[in-house]
Amino acid sequence: MEKAIKKYFPLFALPTMIAFTIGFIVPFLYGIFLSFCKFTTVVDWKWVGIENYTKIFFVDGKLDTSFLHSIWYTALFTVVSVLVINVVSFIIAMALTKGIKGTNLFRTVFFLPNLIGGIVLSYVWLMIFNAVLQNFSKTIVSSQWSAFWGLVIVVCWQQIGYMMIIYIAGIQNIPGELIEAAKIDGANAWQLLKSVTLPMLMPTITICSFLTLTNGFKLFDQNLALTGGNPGKMSQLLALNIYDTMYGTTGWQGIGQAKAVIFFILVAIIAVAQNKLTTRKEVQG
Amino acid sequence: MAKNTEQVSTIRRAKHGGLLTALFAVLSILWISPLFIVLLNSFKRKAFIFRYPFGLSSASITEGWDAFVAGAKQIFCGLLNYQNGIKQTNFWECFGNSLFITVASVAVIILCCSMCAWYIVRVNSKGTKIMYLLCLFSMIVPFQMVMFTLSKFANMLHLSTPLGIIVVYLGFGAGLSVFMFTGFVKSISLEIEEAAMIDGCSPVQTFFLVVFPILKPTTVTVAILQAMWVWNDYLLPNLVLSTNKYKTIPIAVQFLKQSHGQVDWGAMMAVLVLAILPIVIFYIACQKYIIEGVLAGAVKG
Numbered sequence: 001m002e003k004a005i006k007k008y009f010p011l012f013a014l015p016t017m018i019a020f021t022i023g024f025i026v027p028f029l030y031g032i033f034l035s036f037c038k039f040t041t042v043v044d045w046k047w048v049g050i051e052n053y054t055k056i057f058f059v060d061g062k063l064d065t066s067f068l069h070s071i072w073y074t075a076l077f078t079v080v081s082v083l084v085i086n087v088v089s090f091i092i093a094m095a096l097t098k099g100i101k102g103t104n105l106f107r108t109v110f111f112l113p114n115l116i117g118g119i120v121l122s123y124v125w126l127m128i129f130n131a132v133l134q135n136f137s138k139t140i141v142s143s144q145w146s147a148f149w150g151l152v153i154v155v156c157w158q159q160i161g162y163m164m165i166i167y168i169a170g171i172q173n174i175p176g177e178l179i180e181a182a183k184i185d186g187a188n189a190w191q192l193l194k195s196v197t198l199p200m201l202m203p204t205i206t207i208c209s210f211l212t213l214t215n216g217f218k219l220f221d222q223n224l225a226l227t228g229g230n231p232g233k234m235s236q237l238l239a240l241n242i243y244d245t246m247y248g249t250t251g252w253q254g255i256g257q258a259k260a261v262i263f264f265i266l267v268a269i270i271a272v273a274q275n276k277l278t279t280r281k282e283v284q285g
Numbered sequence: 286m287a288k289n290t291e292q293v294s295t296i297r298r299a300k301h302g303g304l305l306t307a308l309f310a311v312l313s314i315l316w317i318s319p320l321f322i323v324l325l326n327s328f329k330r331k332a333f334i335f336r337y338p339f340g341l342s343s344a345s346i347t348e349g350w351d352a353f354v355a356g357a358k359q360i361f362c363g364l365l366n367y368q369n370g371i372k373q374t375n376f377w378e379c380f381g382n383s384l385f386i387t388v389a390s391v392a393v394i395i396l397c398c399s400m401c402a403w404y405i406v407r408v409n410s411k412g413t414k415i416m417y418l419l420c421l422f423s424m425i426v427p428f429q430m431v432m433f434t435l436s437k438f439a440n441m442l443h444l445s446t447p448l449g450i451i452v453v454y455l456g457f458g459a460g461l462s463v464f465m466f467t468g469f470v471k472s473i474s475l476e477i478e479e480a481a482m483i484d485g486c487s488p489v490q491t492f493f494l495v496v497f498p499i500l501k502p503t504t505v506t507v508a509i510l511q512a513m514w515v516w517n518d519y520l521l522p523n524l525v526l527s528t529n530k531y532k533t534i535p536i537a538v539q540f541l542k543q544s545h546g547q548v549d550w551g552a553m554m555a556v557l558v559l560a561i562l563p564i565v566i567f568y569i570a571c572q573k574y575i576i577e578g579v580l581a582g583a584v585k586g
Contacts (some may be wrong), residue, residue, distance in 0.1 A: 001479060005407050005488045012492070016401035016459050017416065021457015022442065024423045027434035034434065042437040100305045108572060109313040112320075115568055115575070117517025119535040120560045122321050123542070123553060127326065131338030156317075166583050187367045211583060218427050221295055221519050225539065243520075257433060264430040271425040 035258040050246070052258035066233060067259060070241040077148060077237060078216035083157050085212045089160045093167035094197075107168070111161035118158070118221025125154045126226055140227060147152070147227040147235035154222050159215060170204030171197070203278070210274040217267060238263055261276045286380050320561060327367070327558045331551030333360040370555035374537040380563075383533040386447050386522070387515045390454035394511050395504055397455055402466030403496055405476075415469060422586075423460035427521060431457075436524035445527045453525055454515055462507050465582070469503040470496070502581075509571075509578030516564075534560050 005012070030042065035052055037045035056067050092110060097105050113121065129140040129150050140150045174197065182196050198205075220239040223229070229244060231237040236244060242263055246256030286448055325341075326334050337343055337360055344356030370376065405413045439445060439453055473496065481491045497504075519535040522528075528536055542548055568575060 001475075002408055004482065005404065006410075009404065009408075011489065012400040012404040013413075013416070016397040016455065016463065017580075019397070019452050019456035020423070020459045021456070022438065023435065023453050024426070024431065024460070025419065027431035027438060028423075028426060030434045030438075031431050042416060042441075095305060095309065098302075098305065100302045100309070102309065106309045106313050107576075108568075109317055111576065112317060112481075112565070112568060114579075115513060116561055117519065117535050117566050118503050119517075119519045119538050120557055123557055124323050124561075127334070127550065127554070128319055128322060128340070131335055150354060157316075159480055162416050162579060162583070165580055169580055192540070207583060220429075221517075221535075223335060223541070224519075239427070246433055253433065260427075260429045260432075264426055267427050268425050281550050 031257060032261060034254065035261045036254075036256045038226070038251075040253060048254065052254040053262075055255050056259055056262070061186070064238075069234070070236045070238050073144070073148070074217060074219075074238045077151060077219075078213060080101060081152055081159075081216045082209060082212045084152065084156050085159050085163055086208055088156065089163035089208070090167050090205075092160065093164045093171055096164070097168055097171045107165070110164055113158050114162040116158070118219075121158055122154055122222045122225035125150070125157070131228075133230045141230035141235065144231065144234035147230065150226055151219070151222060151235070151237075154226060155216065155219065158222075159212060163212065166208055166211075167201070167204060170201050173202045206274070206278055210277075213274075214267065214271060217270065238266075301397075303533060321555050323554055323561075327551075327554035328363065329360050329366075329551070329554075330362045331366065331549055334550045334554065336360075366551035366555035367559070369549065370541075370552035370559070373549065373552050374541055374556055375532070376534075376537065376556060376559055379532045379534050379537040380559075382447050382531050386450055386454075386533060387450075387512055390451045390458070390515050391508050393451050393455050393513050394458050395508055398459055398462035398507070399466050399497060399500055399504065400492060402463045403461070403470050403492055404466050405463065406470040417463070420460045420463040423457075424464065430519065432524055435521075436580055439525045445525060445531075447526070450522060450525050453521070454511075457521070458511055458514070461582075462511065465503055465507055466500065469500060473499055505574050506578040506581045509575055510582045513579075 034042070034045060036047060036049060038048045038052075039045040055064075057064060096107055115123075126140065133139055133142070133146070138146065141147050178196055178200070179192065182192050187195065218239055219237050220243070223235070223237045223240045224243075227235040229240050233241075233244070238259075240258045242256055245252050245259055295412050322339060324337065329337070333343065342353050343359050344352040344358035346353050370546060401416075435453065435457070439449065442449070442450055477499075478491050478495060481495045482488075486494065515533060518533075519539065522533050523536050523539070526532070526536075528540075532540065538553075538560060541553055541556060
């Protein structure tokens with residue numbers, strides 16, 4: 001049978017492979033190559049070695065902190081959003097698995113913002129933020145911290161519903177007998193949560209943490225639409241910083257590409273760490 | 286045991302149920318209130334959106350009913366914002382582009398990736414192993430890594446049209462889709478396919494008549510995940526499409542902000558409502574599939 005299928009390679013696998021080559025393999029490899037070149041389009045490249053990588057941090061012998069700033073700004077943003085999203089969505093999921101009336105409706109409502117794209121969603125909030133902040137003669141981009149919390153609120157609003165759905169599924173998968181047994185042994189609500197629910201939910205917590213982690217790290221649309229990196233590039237997350245370097249300044253495409261390679265390595269490290277953690281958990285379970 | 290759990294939960298319901306329901310009813314309304322505020326403001330004159338963002342009238346209700354109604358008449362302007370917004374963004378064309386790109390890309394992704402995944406699982410060779418690993422690898426690469434080269438290559442290959450971008454979406458979306466399909470194909474027992482082959486089916490017939498129908502749950506999941514991605518995607522179409530000719534809805538919204546010095550917030554509100562409405566309708570219609578789809582996608586991806 002294998003031989004019979006093999007003959008159909010051009011029909012079954014070739015279309016996807018061609019598109020995959022055009023859409024991923026070639027741009028990826030060529031992207032790595034171009035990070036060592038000076039270029040404005042893909043054909044006029046000139047090899048410059050690691051100059052692009054040093055220029056990320058040092059321009060004309062002076063330390064350029066804009067990329068470092070966006071790294072720690074992104075890291076802080078990611079930590080805060082991971083914590084808030086996971087804690088809040090866990091609490092909501094706990095409440096919505098108690099069998100209260102209207103559970104389905106509440107679940108539907110909380111999940112809804114997740115389906116709306118980052119750009120559209122951000123303009124909804126931009127209007128609301130600025131409407132509220134005008135009372136204090138401020139806007140969302142008055143300081144990098146108002147921009148920061150604005151982004152956190154938008155991202156939370158978008159992702160809490162999604163994580164809630166995953167937490168609900170996780171909580172419902174905990175065997176009822178286990179909770180019964182703990183109750184019979186006299187565990188109070190806090191002990192039940194600490195010693196039964198949370199340990200049993202560890203796989204779910206890992207999934208949700210990493211989903212929010214990568215989402216936070218790769219955030220772009222909301223950043224672009226809500227703050228545009230303002231004030232003065234101070235609220236640029238990594239993805240927007242790369243975009244801005246690549247398309248905002250002529251002659252800096254190579255440096256933008258080099259930043260993108262670093263960005264890719266950071267994201268890849270997170271992904272590998274996630275893989276290690278989840279597979280280890282599975283072995284234990 | 287199951288009975289016991291039920292009993293416990295009914296006791297709980299009697300104790301806190303009403304209170305929790307009330308609390309969550311309030312929370313839910315607050316949760317989607319931003320959308321209602323946008324809906325409300327989309328009918329207001331643009332000059333009044335930031336003067337009375339949350340109110341219904343420029344006069345307070347305490348000034349008497351007539352003043353209140355007069356104030357409401359002053360700030361509301363009917364469908365004017367919708368007319369402006371649709372005209373400024375060429376909304377229906379953008380909607381058509383978004384719809385076409387989403388439906389066509391998802392259809393192509395499902396067809397090509399399910400076939401490819403079946404091939405990868407059933408043909409055991411070095412080549413297919415490498416294909417599978419490459420697909421896995423592509424899932425961890427952020428778009429910024431390939432955005433410059435991808436958009437330039439797409440331009441060189443004349444893929445800057447709604448038809449051409451389908452190829453780009455197939456290429457960049459293949460990783461996740463092939464991964465999810467292969468996961469499911471591995472669980473299908475070989476005997477069913479062998480029986481079909483012995484009965485005289487060619488591999489093509491076997492796939493479309495036997496395998497593809499079995500794949501349905503994964504097909505739904507992949508369709509929903511990819512549709513959500515493509516419909517809401519901003520950066521990829523913005524870089525790949527010739528945006529002076531073709532815009533999708535997110536691009537149109539972003540252009541509305543950029544192209545005019547002063548943002549026309551009235552038109553913006555109207556366009557936002559028009560952009561959100563199809564999603565809400567789609568969500569209400571296929572809620573069950575969407576929630577199951579994202580759940581399966583999250584746990585596997």
